[in-house]
Amino acid sequence: MTYENYLKKVETLKKWAHAYYVEDNPVATDEEYDRLYHEVLDYETEHPDKALADSPTRRVGGVVRDEFNKAKHIKRMWSMEDVFTKEEVQEWLERIEKNVGKCEYFCEPKFDGASMNLLYDDGKLLRAITRGDGVIGEEVTDNVRTIRSVPLAIDYKGLIEIRGEVVIRKDDFEAINEERLEEGETPFANPRNAAAGSLRQLDSSITAKRRLVFYPWGLGENTLDQTKLSEKMAFIYAQGFLRPPYHRECNTLEEIEEFYRFLISKRDEIPMMMDGMVIKVDEVEKQEELGYTVKFPKWMCAYKFPAIEKVTQIRDITLQVGRTGVITPVAEIEPVNIEGAVVSRATLHNFDEIERKDIRIGDHVIIIRSGDVIPKIIKVLTDRRTGKEIPVERPTHCPTCGSELLDEGALIKCQNLECPDRVVNSIIHFARKSCMNIDGLGSKIVEQLVKEGKIHDILDLYSLKYEDLSDLEGFKEKKINNLLNAIAETKGAPLHRLINAMGIEHIGEVASKALALEFGLGIVDATFEQIVAIDGIGEEMANSLLEFMRVNREKVLKLFEVVQPTVEEKVEAADNPFKGKTVVLTGTMSESRGKIKEMLEALGAKVSGSVSKKTDFVIYGEEAGSKLTKAQSLGVVTLKEEEMREML
């Protein structure tokens, strides 16, 4: 790298750091920042004489904004060295142990939030200060007072600086962004920026609404006499602070690596955003011996997780027609590898979203993919535009059948019932496991059957014969017989499955059950008043059902005739504590959850898959995860499986 190149890179790094630390509005991904940072650092290591004194590698975080009062930390706050691979951890450990001998390491999650210093004296919270440049930060005491997990008073009476991370839960972050979009504000790029932005509010009632959470991870000024950091932290938790969900004492590289893998496996489940694991030398004396660089302590490091956010470019925006006719725009992106999976498309939900976010073809965007969640575009990097980007227009005609589209604002629909995409997708839905469960009728085969003109709608499945299939490519005797048998086996299926399988907009599994019980085969003639009278069914669902029956009445009656669904009897459950209650099951139980679900439904309970404020009980078994944590944070009653059984 030339010196000019180095200077340029430092400039970019500074620009990115300013956007991130000061504006809470990053214009690059962490991965890009880290890469550039290490390039700059490598140059500086090779040419120490040429390194700029104000290079981002030599200073902590951001600057202090003028809107806030400045306040000095008693003890300095630091940044942290980062390592990315097991080899780098090994080198780090070797460096440590060469200096101070064998160590114990205290490992815990690295939550991605805003760094905070809380000063207590005589048992009272005096001041809360952001990290700022490490020496001076912004005083945000009024805002921090609104955080419920920050005790305003503690038992310990000495002067003490308690440091930790102010974070925002991932689901709260999503909710805030929804609201911001509705109000025409720019959404936060990630939970870290949302937490930092929420702390830097001049009006603390805004901070109060954001439901921030504080997790302590260390100390500044203090006179505690425990000799290990882990013991000091145990003392801090006992003062009424939150304890992070996991931490572990490790002695070897292997133990560190194992805990690292474990935390990665919990990444989706833990409600807070984690971007790595922190490794700290546990003995305070050894920490002091190791000391500090200009920027970070030599006794701790962040073992970063693989990035889940990447920068990519939108090549095109294509349209998909779903089974209900709704047109979904899809971003076709330059393929990127995220946690081992190649991502080349991201759904854009609808055109309002494209317009709100001003997404254009050719744009650079930040995309996130975490666990099984569908990849999502979280930010358009408008400062990388060249002027060649092309805005997307709302479609007026169906890309598949060419018929005119109905534009309802958020939703744009193809109304042609015979539109090939609608037909294919509704048959795929019909065959799904949770619907009629037709083995061997996957999306490829449905497409083939429709394309070859073998079927035109769901009913046609039931008149398929051996001869119809024998001339198709890839269909041998066994495959044909298996498929025909699987179709035949759906006859006599419970009515609620058949209703669910018809794919009526807004009517899912739970509603289908309620409708089947209430109306039986009379569902075709149900009236608006009768439908909305059912608990849990609203006007939107009722209208959707009525519209579906208006258009498809004859087909539905024929389907009933062919399938002969089993109509469940409506039996009133005897009185019991779960009757009429909404229940969520989680964790490993003594029997399969399906069995327990059936039992509870027979008792008149509604068993739902996700926890909300409306949930009455969360019943949990072994190794319960995020649903249990969520219930606890929402104040929903939680019961062990045994407790539930005792109540019966």
Ligand SMILES: NC(=O)c1ccc[n+]([C@@H]2O[C@H](COP(=O)([O-])OP(=O)(O)OC[C@H]3O[C@@H](n4cnc5c(N)ncnc54)[C@H](O)[C@@H]3O)[C@@H](O)[C@H]2O)c1
């Ligand atoms: N996207 C961008 O444009 C951009 C710009 C600047 C910085 N960044 C990102 O910020 C990071 C560098 O920032 P930094 O120097 O503030 O370091 P850092 O945020 O990676 O690490 C230091 C901070 O970690 C926090 N932390 C969380 N859990 C902790 C624990 N258990 N123990 C101790 N500390 C804990 C503390 O607040 C501490 O201040 C990089 O990862 C970089 O990717 C991104």
Ligand SMILES: [Zn+2]
């Ligand atoms: Zn169409």
